[in-house]
Amino acid sequence: MSNSSKSARWGFQRFVASSVAEGFLHEPVIMQGMSGAEVSRNGRSYVNFSGINYLGWQQDARVLDAFVESARRYGLSTGGSRATQGICEPHLRLENMLSTLHGKERTLSFASGMLANIGFINAMTAKFGFSSRSAIDNRDAVLIFDRECHWSLWKAASHLKFGESLLAFKHNDVTDLTAVLAKLGGRKAIVVFESLYSSDGSVAPIGEILDVCQRFDALSYIDDANGFMVYGSPQRPFHEQFRHMRRADFIMVSLSKSVGLEGGAISGSAEFIDAFEVLSGTSIFTAAIQPPTADLAVFIIERLRANPWIMEDYLDRSAMFRLKLQASGLRLNDTASYITSVMIGRDDKAEQVRQALEQQGFCVPIFRYPAVKPNQALMRLILHRLHTEPQIDRFVASLKDLLGQGASRDAIAGAEFVGHRQR
Numbered sequence: 433m434s435n436s437s438k439s440a441r442w443g444f445q446r447f448v449a450s451s452v453a454e455g456f457l458h459e460p461v462i463m464q465g466m467s468g469a470e471v472s473r474n475g476r477s478y479v480n481f482s483g484i485n486y487l488g489w490q491q492d493a494r495v496l497d498a499f500v501e502s503a504r505r506y507g508l509s510t511g512g513s514r515a516t517q518g519i520c521e522p523h524l525r526l527e528n529m530l531s532t533l534h535g536k537e538r539t540l541s542f543a544s545g546m547l548a549n550i551g552f553i554n555a556m557t558a559k560f561g562f563s564s565r566s567a568i569d570n571r572d573a574v575l576i577f578d579r580e581c582h583w584s585l586w587k588a589a590s591h592l593k594f595g596e597s598l599l600a601f602k603h604n605d606v607t608d609l610t611a612v613l614a615k616l617g618g619r620k621a622i623v624v625f626e627s628l629y630s631s632d633g634s635v636a637p638i639g640e641i642l643d644v645c646q647r648f649d650a651l652s653y654i655d656d657a658n659g660f661m662v663y664g665s666p667q668r669p670f671h672e673q674f675r676h677m678r679r680a681d682f683i684m685v686s687l688s689k690s691v692g693l694e695g696g697a698i699s700g701s702a703e704f705i706d707a708f709e710v711l712s713g714t715s716i717f718t719a720a721i722q723p724p725t726a727d728l729a730v731f732i733i734e735r736l737r738a739n740p741w742i743m744e745d746y747l748d749r750s751a752m753f754r755l756k757l758q759a760s761g762l763r764l765n766d767t768a769s770y771i772t773s774v775m776i777g778r779d780d781k782a783e784q785v786r787q788a789l790e791q792q793g794f795c796v797p798i799f800r801y802p803a804v805k806p807n808q809a810l811m812r813l814i815l816h817r818l819h820t821e822p823q824i825d826r827f828v829a830s831l832k833d834l835l836g837q838g839a840s841r842d843a844i845a846g847a848e849f850v851g852h853r854q855r
């Protein structure tokens with residue numbers, strides 16, 4: 433078969449060409465150095481609002497020195513999956529630390545948060561047997577997702593029939609969750625939700641959701657990827673919700689956000705977690721976290737716990753950033769958390785804004801369809817701890833020029849977040 437008929441048959445070439453033409457896809461960004469408050473990409477320096485490693489650990493020479501020291505001792509890889517090769521001491525230290533933090537018996541680490549989520553869904557719905565005695569069958573489980581749950585969770589559950597073994601409740605809506613659970617007639621169920629949603633910055637009513645789970649004897653799984661270590665002091669508005677988190681049956685974290693590394697983990701009771709190593713598939717069939725990364729995760733989490741001012745200071749500055757955006761007449765997401773979205777509206781307008789900001793030396797992440805509904809595009813902003821006040825002020829002024837004169841307000845009327853929702 434000729435190359436052109438192969439292309440026509442599979443459709444990838446056409447998909448990429450038209451996606452680039454319509455502004456959905458871009459040339460790959462190549463960074464000349466580290467991502468941080470500033471970033472050099474494709475040969476030019478930008479003030480960066482795209483990063484999720486917002487506390488800037490890799491800008492701290494002591495963190496890099498500790499990484500190198502750990503790499504010298506433990507190497508760059510465990511050499512395989514934990515089943516074939518085992519884990520190193522740093523993995524165990526990390527898992528034990530997370531178990532203590534979450535008040536759980538055991539924690540299993542994964543090479544990413546995505547793999548933790550996929551592994552959890554695999555494990556909880558598995559039919560598997562080493563032998564007739566050493567076997568398990570949980571295909572009768574019902575999973576109930578908040579509609580805004582992360583793509584990784586929806587994707588992992590795509591083998592389940594929606595409406596039968598996979599159900600959804602309205603975003604952060606405890607009444608709707610109660611109605612869904614009440615119809616299940618006691619079937620064994622797991623409620624899956626996030627602590628803090630990166631789509632709209634909202635914080636789940638964690639305590640109320642867990643109360644409902646308890647009432648219906650359902651298990652609970654919290655994806656705390658975006659909330660991990662961002663709990664702040666008791667005076668913070670959302671601290672109260674996070675306080676309930678330890679009551680969940682399972683807590684999942686990602687190390688790519690506040691910890692600024694790579695990796696994920698699930699904490700829960702040993703009865704379940706012991707089985708996840710095999711049943712998740714995403715532990716036994718893939719490499720473990722790099723040992724120095726696991727070591728540095730412990731180092732950074734300890735630093736954050738010993739120095740609560742780091743997060744407090746960051747949250748204060750994020751709140752100030754949000755106030756400055758608000759004062760410029762920009763329309764923002766409702767919840768004031770460290771994630772701030774500027775609503776733009778039309779998809780083509782969002783792309784124009786992104787390009788205009790790029791020309792002015794800023795890089796920003798635009799969320800547009802399919803991450804949000806068509807023509808309800810937004811800009812998801814996360815302040816970096818090392819952004820300077822002049823950088824912030826210059827950025828806010830640019831945004832005000834581009835969007836603050838009512839241009840965005842017309843386009844965003846009735847905008848609604850749909851996050852990573854798949855249906």
Ligand SMILES: Cc1ncc(COP(=O)(O)O)c(C=O)c1O
Pocket residue numbers: 544545546547549582584626630655657658686687688694695696
């Ligand atoms: C809610 C949520 N869950 C899971 C993940 C995946 O985490 P990781 O980057 O560690 O794979 C993310 C990352 O964006 C997330 O936002």
